[in-house]
Structures are given as structure tokens and as C-alpha cells.
Amino acid sequence: MNKKFYITCAIPYVNAPPHIGHALEFVQGDTIARFHRLLGEQTTLLSGGDENALKNVQAAEKAGVPVQQFIDENNIKFQELTKALGCQFDVWQKGSDTAHHFPASQKLWDLCDKTGDIYKKSYEGLYCVGCETFYEPEELNEQGECFEHPGKKLEVVKEENYFFRLSKYQQQIIDLIVSGKLTITPETRKNEVLSFLKQPLIDISISRSNERAKNWGVPVPGDDTQRMYVWFDALNIYQSGIGFGWDEQQYNTWWPADVHVIGKGISRFHAVYWPAFLLSAGLKPPKSIFVHGYFTVNGQKMSKTLGNVIDPIELINKYGADALRYYFLREIPPSADGDFSERRFKELYNADLANGLGNLIARIAKLASQTENIIVPQPQTFDAYLALNPTFKIYIENYQFNDALGYIWGKIKTLDIAVNEKKPWEKTGNELTDAINFFIVPIQEISTLLQPFIPETANKILTQFSRQTITPEPPMFPRLT
RNA sequence: GCCAGCGUAGCUCAGUGGUAGAGCAGUGUCUUCAUAAGGCAUUUGUCGCAGGUCCGAUCCCUGCCGCUGGCACCA
Numbered sequence: 001m002n003k004k005f006y007i008t009c010a011i012p013y014v015n016a017p018p019h020i021g022h023a024l025e026f027v028q029g030d031t032i033a034r035f036h037r038l039l040g041e042q043t044t045l046l047s048g049g050d051e052n053a054l055k056n057v058q059a060a061e062k063a064g065v066p067v068q069q070f071i072d073e074n075n076i077k078f079q080e081l082t083k084a085l086g087c088q089f090d091v092w093q094k095g096s097d098t099a100h101h102f103p104a105s106q107k108l109w110d111l112c113d114k115t116g117d118i119y120k121k122s123y124e125g126l127y128c129v130g131c132e133t134f135y136e137p138e139e140l141n142e143q144g145e146c147f148e149h150p151g152k153k154l155e156v157v158k159e160e161n162y163f164f165r166l167s168k169y170q171q172q173i174i175d176l177i178v179s180g181k182l183t184i185t186p187e188t189r190k191n192e193v194l195s196f197l198k199q200p201l202i203d204i205s206i207s208r209s210n211e212r213a214k215n216w217g218v219p220v221p222g223d224d225t226q227r228m229y230v231w232f233d234a235l236n237i238y239q240s241g242i243g244f245g246w247d248e249q250q251y252n253t254w255w256p257a258d259v260h261v262i263g264k265g266i267s268r269f270h271a272v273y274w275p276a277f278l279l280s281a282g283l284k285p286p287k288s289i290f291v292h293g294y295f296t297v298n299g300q301k302m303s304k305t306l307g308n309v310i311d312p313i314e315l316i317n318k319y320g321a322d323a324l325r326y327y328f329l330r331e332i333p334p335s336a337d338g339d340f341s342e343r344r345f346k347e348l349y350n351a352d353l354a355n356g357l358g359n360l361i362a363r364i365a366k367l368a369s370q371t372e373n374i375i376v377p378q379p380q381t382f383d384a385y386l387a388l389n390p391t392f393k394i395y396i397e398n399y400q401f402n403d404a405l406g407y408i409w410g411k412i413k414t415l416d417i418a419v420n421e422k423k424p425w426e427k428t429g430n431e432l433t434d435a436i437n438f439f440i441v442p443i444q445e446i447s448t449l450l451q452p453f454i455p456e457t458a459n460k461i462l463t464q465f466s467r468q469t470i471t472p473e474p475p476m477f478p479r480l481t
Numbered sequence: 482g483c484c485a486g487c488g489u490a491g492c493u494c495a496g497u498g499g500u501a502g503a504g505c506a507g508u509g510u511c512u513u514c515a516u517a518a519g520g521c522a523u524u525u526g527u528c529g530c531a532g533g534u535c536c537g538a539u540c541c542c543u544g545c546c547g548c549u550g551g552c553a554c555c556a
Binding site for chain 1: 485487493511512515517520550553556
């Protein structure tokens with residue numbers, strides 16, 4: 001069997017519809033997955049729904065909808081988004097799936113418990129009845145009240161919970177990261193995690209009382225008064241989706257994950273807690289974590305209160321999936337936050353997609369359609385073209401999508417120059433044929449290499465330039481005014 | 482507050498101890514195969530501020546100003 005490649009995107013919180021941040025992550029994950037599929041690797045791309053958080057229950061109550069129905073509906077919105085973006089997810093694992101996810105999470109719990117890493121401890125904290133959550137003193141206002149419910153006194157609530165011996169794994173996790181057995185990209189995120197690991201780790205609570213969890217979530221095995229704390233089971237979706245606890249053979253084929261694609265806000269959970277759970281359970285930690293930044297919109301943080309949350313579906317309907325994919329991959333540096341503005345989006349669209357790629361294809365297709373006896377060879381494989389472009393390969397492998405695309409657009413520029421120099425419109429007969437033949441292979445190469453990034457466009461061009469007769473097609477990216 | 486990083490052309494950013502670069506936008510020009518697209522040429526910068534090291538610093542050091550991120554049970 002071919003080499004396997006297992007990649008995940010973070011499972012979104014399904015208490016609200018998706019925004020462009022989710023879209024960015026899906027596109028990045030899909031691009032990496034497509035790259036590996038094109039290399040001939042057996043590839044699985046997974047995401048799912050983070051459904052067991054209390055906030056989902058609260059959001060459902062607010063909407064006046066049963067919890068299961070609420071999260072199912074939101075889940076569909078996320079899955080529709082992935083399809084609209086042209087992302088190929090192989091597995092969509094829901095946290096509320098009692099057939100697969102529940103037994104998988106209980107199995108993980110049992111394994112950690114068997115190692116002796118789970119113990120009971122009483123937890124005392126300030127509880128806000130309005131928010132249904134605990135607060136630390138520094139999270140409260142001067143009156144010692146939470147900001148959501150001023151005037152309401154917090155209660156001191158004491159509760160027995162299960163704790164996980166995170167402290168025990170401190171050194172092992174440092175070793176994993178320093179040795180590169182668990183790689184974290186980009187470097188700045190790795191440094192952040194390591195600096196966090198310089199302080200002593202504190203054991204974390206991994207369960208809640210049924211009452212506090214509103215009877216929602218995965219029951220703790222052997223204790224029907226408690227539910228698992230959402231992170232313990234949420235991270236385990238990466239395993240439950242591929243057979244853990246219900247199909248060991250399938251699980252062993254895919255685990256460990258080759259990459260977890262995540263946003264910067266949850267790097268600790270993935271780089272510290274998750275490997276610790278797995279080590280405790282005697283399972284392999286993931287091989288790498290790729291951390292992307294967040295979006296700002298017109299330079300400002302995205303937030304519901306500011307009302308600047310961007311709906312990716314609207315953008316796709318307006319400009320097409322590949323245009324949005326291109327913007328994400330070209331404009332957002334992998335190591336930093338990116339900004340979204342429609343002005344910039346249009347600028348990039350016109351400059352690169354309409355005037356650049358689209359126009360080059362249009363001019364060559366027109367010339368080719370008017371030329372006799374052109375030779376259209378069979379395009380080579382992705383592998384073969386990749387071997388010819390080692391710099392490009394390195395860019396993709398390092399998740400420098402922006403640089404990889406910059407590299408391709410350098411080729412487009414070169415071809416535009418070549419058209420001007422060869423002046424095919426001044427030629428006839430064999431001279432014309434030769435001039436046009438010159439461009440066929442490079443276009444096959446470009447479109448093949450673009451397949452992971454803008455698959456629909458890439459395949460359209462590749463098809464157009466693989467037929468024996470090349471004919472002009474309507475513009476793929478009509479220029480925006 | 483502590484730790485890390487950043488501050489370079491209108492915009493997004495690259496870069497090096499030796500008289501500053503790319504793309505986009507702008508301007509001029511050539512061309513017509515093309516989505517009023519393309520080629521060529523070209524303007525702009527006290528390389529955050531102030532000191533220091535050095536023959537020489539945008540790149541090294543110090544201080545200051547500004548911005549961003551991380552600082553645990555919070556997705």
C-alpha cells in the first residue's frame with residue numbers, strides 16, 4: 001500500500017455559523033491534503049463538530065431549539081461551507097455521535113485511568129449562575145461580579161471532579177517538541193509553547209458534574225454523575241473519526257496524525273494537553289501541528305459586537321470558490337495574522353486572476369485555436385512537474401502557500417513576456433505552429449501545479465490544454481470593475 | 482507587569498556590515514493574440530526615534546516610542 005497521510009482541521013464550535021476564519025483553515029487543510037493525494041499517498045482529511053461544550057447547550061436554549069437539533073443544523077452549515085469552498089473532507093466526525101465518538105472517548109479515559117493518571121479532587125470556585133460557568137477572581141469586575149451579570153453575586157461552589165496528571169508529562173512533552181518528533185510550525189508558535197512549558201504544569205480538571213454539564217456530553221465511565229470536560233473528548237475526535245474504539249484496524253492504518261491544522265488560539269491544547277493524554281494512554285502523539293493566524297477585517301479584530309464578521313458563503317457566491325481560496329492562500333502569510341478587506345480582495349483578483357492567469361490562458365487559447373497542426377502532448381504527472389520545481393516543492397512542504405503561489409505567478413509573468421517576444425500574430429505556417437507549441441507544456445505544468453490550491457480552475461485549464469484541439473473558453477475570472 | 486516578535490516606497494512585504502528591493506497601485510511608452518488585458522521604462526523612501534561600536538549600519542549594541550502575540554483548566 002502507498003504511504004498514508006492523515007490530516008485534520010480543528011473541529012469548529014457549532015454554537016454559531018461559520019465565518020471566514022473557519023474558511024481559511026478548511027482551505028489550508030484541503031490544500032495540504034490535495035497535495036498529498038496528488039503525490040499518490042492514501043490521504044484522509046478529517047474535521048467535525050465540537051458539540052459537547054456547555055456553550056452549545058446555552059446557545060440552543062437561547063434559540064429555543066432542542067440541543068441535538070441545534071448542533072445538527074449548525075453542523076450542516078459548516079459542511080456546506082466546506083463543499084462550497086471545494087474542500088474534500090473524507091471524515092466529518094460529530095462529538096455527539098454516541099455510536100463512535102462516545103465509546104472512543106470512554107476508551108481513551110479508561111486507558112489514562114489504568115495508567116493512574118486520573119484522580120478525583122474537589123474543586124472550589126466562584127460560579128456565576130447566569131453564565132453557568134466558573135470565573136477566576138481576576139476575570140471579575142471591582143465588585144467581584146462577572147461582566148455579563150453585574151449586580152449578581154457569584155456563588156462559591158464546591159464540586160468533586162476528575163483531574164488529569166498533566167504535570168507528570170511536562171518533560172516528555174518538552175522532549176517531543178525539542179527533538180522535533182512533534183514539530184510545530186511556524187517557529188514563533190513553537191517558541192510560545194516551549195516558553196509556556198518552562199513553568200510547572202498544573203493538573204487539569206477533565207470532568208464536570210451532570211448538573212453543571214446539563215446532562216450533555218460524554219458520560220465518564222464508571223461514574224454516572226459526571227461528564228467529560230469538553231477538551232478531553234473534543235481532541236479525541238481526531239481518533240474517534242478514524243476507528244479508535246470501534247475499528248482498531250482502521251485506526252492503526254491512520255494513526256498517528258501527520259498534521260493537525262489549527263488556529264493560534266488553541267495551540268496549547270494541541271501541543272501540550274493532547275500529547276499528554278495520548279502518552280498517558282500509551283498511544284502515539286501526532287507528528288506535527290501547523291498553526292495559522294487569525295483574520296482581521298479592514299485592520300480590526302473580527303467580532304460580533306463590531307458587526308464585521310464576514311460570511312464566506314456570500315463571498316463565494318459573488319466571486320467563486322477559487323477566487324476566495326486564492327486570496328486566502330496568497331495573501332495570508334502562514335506565520336502571522338492576515339487582513340481581509342474587499343478592496344484588497346478585488347485588487348488581487350484583478351491583478352492575479354483576471355489579468356494574470358485568466359488573461360494568459362485566454363490569449364494562448366485564442367492563438368492556439370487559430371493555428372494548424374499544434375502538438376498537444378499528454379500532460380505529465382504532478383510528481384514529475386514537482387521534481388522540476390524543487391523550490392516550489394519546498395514552499396508547499398513548509399506551508400508557505402503564499403510563496404508557492406508567488407512562484408507560479410513568476411512563471412505566468414515569464415510566459416506573458418514570451419508571448420510578446422515571439423509575436424505569434426505576426427507569423428504564419430510552421431513558424432506560427434512552433435511559436436504556439438512553445439506554450440502548451442508550460443501551461444500544462446502551471447495548471448497541474450495549481451491543483452492543490454485552486455482545483456476547479458486548475459482542472460478546467462488542464463482539460464482545455466489536453467485536448468488535441470484547443471478552443472477558447474469564457475473567462476474564468478471576469479475582470480471586476 | 483513579565484516574555485517574545487515587529488516597526489523598510491501609497492498598500493502588502495523581502496532583504497544585506499559597504500552608496501536601498503519585489504509585487505500591487507501611479508506615470509510614460511510599445512503592442513494588439515487576449516478579460517480596455519500584456520511588454521518595456523519609470524517616480525516616491527531621513528529602512529520608528531535617539532545614542533553607541535565600526536573606516537562604514539537599515540542590518541550589531543543600549544535606551545525610548547509605537548504595534549502585535551503569549552502568559553493554563555477560557556474553543
